[in-house]
Amino acid sequence: MITVALAVVALDQLTKLLVLRLLGYAQERIVIEGFFKFVHWGNTGAAWSLFRDHNGILALISIVALVVLVATRHHFHAGTTLGRLALGLLFGGIVGNFIDRISRKHVIDFIYFYINQRGGGEVGFPAFNVADSAICIGVGLLFLLSWSAQEPTRTPTSINKPG
Secondary structure, eight states, X not given: OHHHHXXXXXXXXXXXXXXXXXXXXXXXXXXXXXXXXXXXXXXXXXXXXXTTTOHHHHHHHHHHXXXXXXXXXXXXXXXXXXXXXXXXHHHHHHHHHHHHHHHTSSEEEEEEEEEEOTTSSXXXXXXXXXXXXXXXXXXXXXXXXXXXXXXXXXXXXXXXOOO
């Protein structure tokens, strides 16, 4: 769990340093025209820029989330390999974005998928980063683990009819 978290933080911060070195703020580099580009965007909010300009509150929420996850990790299949992986991804992702919030006053997002519109402009999925990806994958794994751990509902295979 800790190894995964440290690997996520390292990869997240390394990729963000590369973005800082290779792209100016708000600069973009097209990788696949009409589909994918690297960008250098700052996000002071949460996912989809919700709660924009609340960086300090979101940093505090990150700390609270980490404390709660550590304290309740036994409820999240922490004894299984997939559970430890999921928690490691969550911890690493939260810490990676927390580092940005404290050191840069915003989270660096740089992965951007989009589609060009016929009349001009583009429609895209919100830009994200390695930490965001780790958090989403971690949550998805925990969801799948919780879902698979539930007892299947049993239905009678035959109904006893008198007669």
